[in-house]
Amino acid sequence: MITIDRNSQSPSSQNLWMNATVNGLNQTFKKYIRAASITAGVAALPIAFAFPANALQVQINPPSPRLGDTISVVVSLDNPASGNSVTVSRGNENYTAYEVAPNKYRAFIPTTPLEKAGGRTITVTGGGETKKIPVEVKPRTFKVQRINLPPGKAGVSATKLELQRASEFRAVRTPEKFWKGTFIKPSNARMTTPFGVRRYYNGVFAKDYYHRGLDFAGGTGSPVAAPAAGRVVLVGTVKEGFRVHGNVIGVDHGQGVASIFMHLSKILVKEGDMVQPGQKIGEIGSTGASTGPHLHWGLYVNGKSIDPIPWLNSTFE
Numbered sequence: 001m002i003t004i005d006r007n008s009q010s011p012s013s014q015n016l017w018m019n020a021t022v023n024g025l026n027q028t029f030k031k032y033i034r035a036a037s038i039t040a041g042v043a044a045l046p047i048a049f050a051f052p053a054n055a056l057q058v059q060i061n062p063p064s065p066r067l068g069d070t071i072s073v074v075v076s077l078d079n080p081a082s083g084n085s086v087t088v089s090r091g092n093e094n095y096t097a098y099e100v101a102p103n104k105y106r107a108f109i110p111t112t113p114l115e116k117a118g119g120r121t122i123t124v125t126g127g128g129e130t131k132k133i134p135v136e137v138k139p140r141t142f143k144v145q146r147i148n149l150p151p152g153k154a155g156v157s158a159t160k161l162e163l164q165r166a167s168e169f170r171a172v173r174t175p176e177k178f179w180k181g182t183f184i185k186p187s188n189a190r191m192t193t194p195f196g197v198r199r200y201y202n203g204v205f206a207k208d209y210y211h212r213g214l215d216f217a218g219g220t221g222s223p224v225a226a227p228a229a230g231r232v233v234l235v236g237t238v239k240e241g242f243r244v245h246g247n248v249i250g251v252d253h254g255q256g257v258a259s260i261f262m263h264l265s266k267i268l269v270k271e272g273d274m275v276q277p278g279q280k281i282g283e284i285g286s287t288g289a290s291t292g293p294h295l296h297w298g299l300y301v302n303g304k305s306i307d308p309i310p311w312l313n314s315t316f317e
């Protein structure tokens, strides 16, 4: 089935290509061109027709994202003969487009609470064509916490080792896609602190801080399950120097998507292990910089912590 919104078929509209990513578009679009040419006449022949027909189609999801969302950019090439390398970029950042089906590619662009809402331009190249897609990222209000620390009590700071290992974890990019379908919650415990909470420390806004994940208030020893399939790429312990993370597990779900689980009391996996969705990988604890037993689950896309909730409610292919 093909869905082309008739109302958005203005030649200048990038929406023309939205939702039109399945096989068979080629034929349909050729018919549309023919029909449009007849009704519009030669004088009104739209500029878009000057490009090689159907070389490149782009679908953006969600169509109107808000801060914290993962933007999925799906690119279909109908004419791969003119080159099948696809690039997706925004500003100076390039995002790897992985082939998810024959002649179909997908890149993820993370958005975070540290960014400004508003317009962005996503540049897509492929099939000998370049498209600039405007995307409007909606603002979002994140909860605010005010934390007052007595003078001289700045809290614990991370060790060099854990900073290093955490940065390596965020840098992992594996071409394979391990996850399949919707993610599941890693804990059945009550969700307490949501994603994106901002903080004031002693009245001063922490401009680089946001809560990079979800907290689950489970008791010590309650199970932590893998939310999706993946490979364990990080196991760190308090003993080794993971002073802030506590006992920690990092799971690579592939293609730039990765989960981190912090403050664990027990770790049941080792680096290199493959895990399956629902598999118990550890137990909730209060190790590291934690004020009480809870699981902190962070979900990262291309190195940035994004809101995991959409990954629990919908499927990212």
Ligand SMILES: [Zn+2]
Residues within 6 Å of the ligand: 193, 211, 213, 214, 215, 295, 296, 297
């Ligand atoms: Zn947390």
